[in-house]
Amino acid sequence: MDFEPSEEQALIVDQVRRLVREEVWPLEAKLDPDASRLEPEDHARLVGKTRAMGLYGLGIPPEFGGPDVDIVTQTLIAVETAQHRAGLYSPCFGAFGGAGLAQLYEANEDQKERYLFPMLRGEKRGFFGLTEPSGGSDPARAIRTKAVRDGDTWVITGAKIFISGADGADFGIVFARTDAEKGRGGITCFIVDADTPGFYVRRVVHTLRSGHYGTELQFEDARVPHANVLGEVNRGFAIANDRLTRQRIPYAAGCLGVAVRAQEMAIAYAKQRETFGAALSTRQAIQWMVVDNEIDIRTARWAILAAACKAARGEPFRTEAAMAKLLASEGASRVVDRAIQIHGGYGVTKDLPLERWYREMRIRRIGEGPSEVQRIVMARDLFDQALY
């Protein structure tokens, strides 16, 4: 596959690249190296610019007010928006908005009024509650949080872990087991209001990311109305699975963006830094690192765009998305590691973004399904059967 962006795509990419380099980089230079948030007035100013570009709300379907930007262009944009210090997990500090909890587009009209539209207007925030202390890679079996029907309500009991944003959310999408005998066919998705009695955010879970944290949640007989079942009872796994597949493409694109920026830095530094009377760039050891970086970058780029193009054509893209996620997260980890090696001691200081990317990129090989699960997904498709 040979991919060349269209004239319009190239124009958009150029606009976004300039926004990142001319607006985001200077703002970031004033922040703590681990910061994931801008001052409110700076954030509002950036949002004003993305609105003016017609790109605010990427990922929101046009019928719900989002810009009419196809998934391939969105992927190209995601590669650009990640190219700053906080960009892996906070691309442009959220200035492009986002789809929020995409599962809510499948909600019924009443649920859309109560949750989706307020979320799109920025009035309500939600969290995605899937992973549990018993595991996250095999949600069909690991989910032990249970929900038992009691008249017009469901009583939820259990725990979730590594949940982002639950402490500041107004509601969450929570997956619970509603039929112990049915495996993946016994999971239901609920919309849980954060002020529901019996719902608690118990603790912060600190990770390699200092500027962001996960949380641990507890449900102690939390009563949720039946009207808050998202989709159908016992059909919640499909909702979770669909999200995991779709999310892999932008997730991979973010990794690629950071790798591209790390490579730029490595090349610039190698040209400038001298050792034993000559520039690093003249040393074969350094040249090979840069070449290996480029191989990883181009491999990931090819895989990501292949997945995005298939998704754009409406074809099945599960294998392609899994391959893109695996190649990008593992390849970008190697790129950042080599870039640090080329920078020497400076590479591991907080003066440069490389050490933050090194820490955060490690998480990318686990988040949204670890590399091993991506291989399971691909193997399942290759053998055309459910392996487990």
Added chain:
Amino acid sequence: MGVRLDKPWRVLTAEAVADLPAELGVFQLGDSAGEVVRIGYAGGRTLFGLRSELEAALAKREAAMFRTEVTSQYMSRYEELLMVHAADHGQLPPGNAAEARRRLGRLSPG
């Protein structure tokens, strides 16, 4: 590491501050009764980490006492301490009132 920063308070003096490591971390400032007046962190842009932050607090006579915790997760730990304080006391320490302009999370640490 507990959820709360419950180390013993130290008197905020030039000698005590000079003893501090130039490390990244979080700190609490307290009044003479042991009430927290501000929670802060020494991040990646501080010149000498916790020592620099506490020197600044001493120069401004912000507090009578202090306690620190060295951690590279200083930002998430800082947020956690703010949320725990809000859960325990119903409000943020007076020196962190400006944090109210952004939306802080809620914890029920038990």
